[in-house]
Amino acid sequence: MKDLNYGVIGNCRSAALVSKYGSIDWLCLPDFDSPSIFAKLLDEKKGGSFSIEVSDSYTIVQEYKPGTNILKTTFASPEGVFDLLDFMPRYRTSDTTYYTSPELYRFIKYVSGKPRFKVIYDPVLNYAQEEAVLVKRNNYIRTSSKVNDKDNIYLYSSLDFDAILNQEEIELKKDEFLFLSYNQKLVTVDINRVRLEYQRTKVYWLNWSYRSKRFETYGEEIGRSLLVLKLMSFQSSGAVLAALTTSVPETLGEVRNWDYRFCWIRDASMSIETLLKMGHPNAAGRFLGFIKSILKVKYDQFQIMYGIRGERTLTEEVLTHLDGYGNSRPVRVGNAAFSQKQNDSLGYLMDVIYSYYQYFPGNLDEVEEMWEIVRNIVKTVFAEWRNKDQSIWEFRNIEGHFVFSKVMCWVALDRAIKIARLLNKEDYAILLEEEANTIYEDVCTNGWDEELQSFTQSYDNKDMDASLLLMEQYGFISANDERYISTVKRIQKELSHNGLMYRYKNHDDFGQPSSSFTICTFWMVRALYVIGEQEEALHLFNQLLTYSNHLGLFSEDLDFESKRQLGNFPQAYSHLALINTAALFSWEKTNSKFIRP
Numbered sequence: 001m002k003d004l005n006y007g008v009i010g011n012c013r014s015a016a017l018v019s020k021y022g023s024i025d026w027l028c029l030p031d032f033d034s035p036s037i038f039a040k041l042l043d044e045k046k047g048g049s050f051s052i053e054v055s056d057s058y059t060i061v062q063e064y065k066p067g068t069n070i071l072k073t074t075f076a077s078p079e080g081v082f083d084l085l086d087f088m089p090r091y092r093t094s095d096t097t098y099y100t101s102p103e104l105y106r107f108i109k110y111v112s113g114k115p116r117f118k119v120i121y122d123p124v125l126n127y128a129q130e131e132a133v134l135v136k137r138n139n140y141i142r143t144s145s146k147v148n149d150k151d152n153i154y155l156y157s158s159l160d161f162d163a164i165l166n167q168e169e170i171e172l173k174k175d176e177f178l179f180l181s182y183n184q185k186l187v188t189v190d191i192n193r194v195r196l197e198y199q200r201t202k203v204y205w206l207n208w209s210y211r212s213k214r215f216e217t218y219g220e221e222i223g224r225s226l227l228v229l230k231l232m233s234f235q236s237s238g239a240v241l242a243a244l245t246t247s248v249p250e251t252l253g254e255v256r257n258w259d260y261r262f263c264w265i266r267d268a269s270m271s272i273e274t275l276l277k278m279g280h281p282n283a284a285g286r287f288l289g290f291i292k293s294i295l296k297v298k299y300d301q302f303q304i305m306y307g308i309r310g311e312r313t314l315t316e317e318v319l320t321h322l323d324g325y326g327n328s329r330p331v332r333v334g335n336a337a338f339s340q341k342q343n344d345s346l347g348y349l350m351d352v353i354y355s356y357y358q359y360f361p362g363n364l365d366e367v368e369e370m371w372e373i374v375r376n377i378v379k380t381v382f383a384e385w386r387n388k389d390q391s392i393w394e395f396r397n398i399e400g401h402f403v404f405s406k407v408m409c410w411v412a413l414d415r416a417i418k419i420a421r422l423l424n425k426e427d428y429a430i431l432l433e434e435e436a437n438t439i440y441e442d443v444c445t446n447g448w449d450e451e452l453q454s455f456t457q458s459y460d461n462k463d464m465d466a467s468l469l470l471m472e473q474y475g476f477i478s479a480n481d482e483r484y485i486s487t488v489k490r491i492q493k494e495l496s497h498n499g500l501m502y503r504y505k506n507h508d509d510f511g512q513p514s515s516s517f518t519i520c521t522f523w524m525v526r527a528l529y530v531i532g533e534q535e536e537a538l539h540l541f542n543q544l545l546t547y548s549n550h551l552g553l554f555s556e557d558l559d560f561e562s563k564r565q566l567g568n569f570p571q572a573y574s575h576l577a578l579i580n581t582a583a584l585f586s587w588e589k590t591n592s593k594f595i596r597p
Contacts, residue, residue, distance in 0.1 A: 004565040007062060007071040007551050008228065008244060011090035011201075012235040013100040015244045017041060017569070020062050020550060022073040022084050023051035023120075029153065029182040030102035032234060032241055033261040033308055035126040037153060037180075042247055042331050043322045048124030048132075050180070052084055052108075053167075054117045064551060068205035069227050070198070071551075080113025082172050091200040099200075100235050102182035107194050108172065115172045119164045125151055127319055127333065136161045139189070154181045156189040213279045214589040218582035221545060224552045225575035226278055229271050232572050237293065238286030239308040240268035243556065243568035249328035250557045250567050251515045257328060259335045260556075260568040262314060263290070264305040266392065267572050269348035274576040276355055277583075288356055291349065292369060295376070302380060304342045304394075305335070314338040336396075343389040346377045347408030347415075347474070353377075354415040357422050371423065378416050378432060385409035385439055391458075392467050396509045401459035403447035404467040410439040411474045440476070448483065454490035455483070463506040464494040466520035469527040479530035488527045496524070498560045499543055515557040515566055518544075522577035529584050538585055545578075554578065 006017040006025070014034070017026035025040035025047070039047035054060075058077040065072055070087040085107040093099050123132045123143050130145040141161055144152035155164075156179040163170050164178075177194040187193065205227070212226050232241040243260035250256035268287060275283040294300075294310040307314055316334040324331050353374060356362075362370070385406060388399040413436040420429035446459040457465035468487055471477045477484045495502040500516035501524050521544050528537035547563045548554050554574035556567025 004555050004569045005549050008570055009069055009071050009086050009088050010231040011088035011100045012233055014102055015231055016104055018071055018086050021060055023049050025049050026245060037123050037125060039128050042325055043128060046128045048122045048128055051120045052117050053120050067209035068202055069231055070202055080115030081111040082115045083109040083111060085109060087201050089197045089201050091204040098235060104180045105194055105197060106178040107198055108176040110172050110174050116169050118167050118169055120167055121164055128322060134165060154184050158191055211279055215586040216589060217586040221552060222579050222582050225579045228570050228575045229275060229572060233283060234308040237309055238290035239263035240271045240287060242267045243571045245568045246333055247331040248325045248568045252326045252328055256510055257330060257332055259332050262305050262335055263308055265345045266348050269352045271572045271576050272352050274579050281359060284352060302346060303338055304340055304345045305338050337394050340394060341389045343384050343405040344392050344408035346380060347411035350377055350412040350415040354419055357419050374416055374419055377412055381409050381412045382435060393503055398508060403443060403455055403458060406439060406443045407471055407476045410436055410476055452490060453486045455487045457504060463504055464491045465504045466491060466495055466501050466523055469523040472530055485531045488531055492524060500558055500560055516560055518554055518556060518558055518574040519577045522581045525581050541581055
């Protein structure tokens with residue numbers, strides 16, 4: 001692929017990337033973080049894919065079915081037209097349970113004429129390390145690893161199996177299907193079953209979207225981003241992924257390639273706070289359930305990130321046999337950042353917990369259990385805020401007194417104070433208030449540079465950092481404070497380039513960053529808006545929206561010159577920031593209180 005022109009489908013257990021030409025180039029089964037079945041994304045030749053191939057006479061157009069995570073790819077030529085509807089099934093089976101089986105449907109819907117295509121089914125298992133053996137059975141094609149026969153998947157289809165295996169041209173005369181399942185099916189899989197699963201899944205997503213807040217302007221962009229965030233929550237635990245891929249590089253040809261299929265406390269808390277504001281409280285409840293589950297005892301230490309089932313050890317491994325996206329190596333699975341110290345992470349979590357106490361009337365035991373987590377966070381902040389850390393940007397070999405880390409430690413205590421007062425714990429609130437004031441004074445004394453008239457990245461340098469734009473958003477400083485206004489303008493002057501923002505420009509472990517971290521430009525939009533530069537903010541926001549891919553999706557990074565999307569995809573950070581920023585320029589559509597969904 002020359003660019004990240006992919007759609008994403010999923011069911012809150014796993015997800016697939018579908019190219020604008022209808023090729024599945026990334027799929028891990030049974031779960032988000034499982035080894036890949038198709039990995040052409042990370043190696044054009046060896047990775048494997050699952051595609052529908054047509055002649056050059058066809059035009060191919062792709063779009064989502066409105067309000068859903070069902071992707072429609074239309075193939076049209078003078079000889080005929082057909083739609084390819086890709087989805088992974090998700091729907092309610094009771095008030096509290098969902099069907100999220102590890103399987104993927106490719107519903108080939110006949111439209112007109114005599115369209116022709118070939119099916120290219122080329123799975124390569126375990127991150128393309130194990131050759132696949134394809135065996136035709138009565139009602140499916142069994143695909144198993146040549147190394148381990150127990151590692152297998154099943155392809156069901158209404159099409160002729162020999163035509164699939166031999167990549168023969170097929171003339172479409174009626175609706176057909178391809179159905180890939182991690183498990184052997186116990187029910188008959190036929191076209192009627194496919195239609196049923198399609199309708200069930202469509203209804204689920206439409207119902208979910210209808211519960212979202214709706215806005216007069218930017219409604220489609222907000223709605224699509226909410227659907228992306230929902231896809232990235234893991235049903236069985238409530239964890240939220242940072243992205244659905246691994247090792248898509250921040251810059252082509254460089255080594256900033258990471259596995260993002262994990263739950264960062266920071267990223268997940270931001271995502272959940274956004275979903276909560278947009279009308280989806282259940283997501284917050286499930287995420288807080290995940291937080292409770294990873295703390296086996298009240299004195300457990302917090303990590304910055306976890307596996308999607310709560311795993312604490314996420315050993316990083318390099319897959320040397322893969323060429324990488326755009327020939328950018330290394331390809332990594334696992335992430336060594338799990339052992340880092342990032343003092344900012346608990347501030348975001350406490351912000352979500354404060355929302356829990358405001359909006360979720362729980363039983364006494366639930367409230368008390370959450371209170372123990374609050375106290376655990378507070379003790380951690382008291383013990384750590386004076387120490388160096390590795391910052392929001394996860395420097396691998398650099399530690400410092402990073403200003404924004406200190407700010408988020410203040411946020412953790414500020415929200416804990418508010419929670420304590422909700423629970424009539426006034427003595428405890430006063431104790432925390434003293435420490436919060438100490439942090440505030442420390443930041444204002446050591447983080448402010450009088451000569452630059454700006455807060456700086458750390459106590460140890462005079463560099464700018466885009467994270468400082470969030471000081472106002474989290475309530476550390478007001479938008480009309482001259483120190484914040486001058487900091488915004490200084491950051492814009494030093495970090496803005498070609499309409500996009502650097503995170504920072506000083507050298508890190510791998511040199512100077514050479515791409516724009518997408519969320520930082522959204523942060524600048526908000527900062528300009530709140531300091532009174534609304535017209536400039538709106539222009540920058542509209543410009544940034546034009547850099548999404550053909551389906552309105554964003555990755556982690558953008559190239560400053562070409563505006564090409566880079567980094568893992570889709571990125572929760574980018575989409576949650578899009579939602580929150582778009583809401584600044586719109587207003588919510590409201591129904592009468594008598595109208596219920």
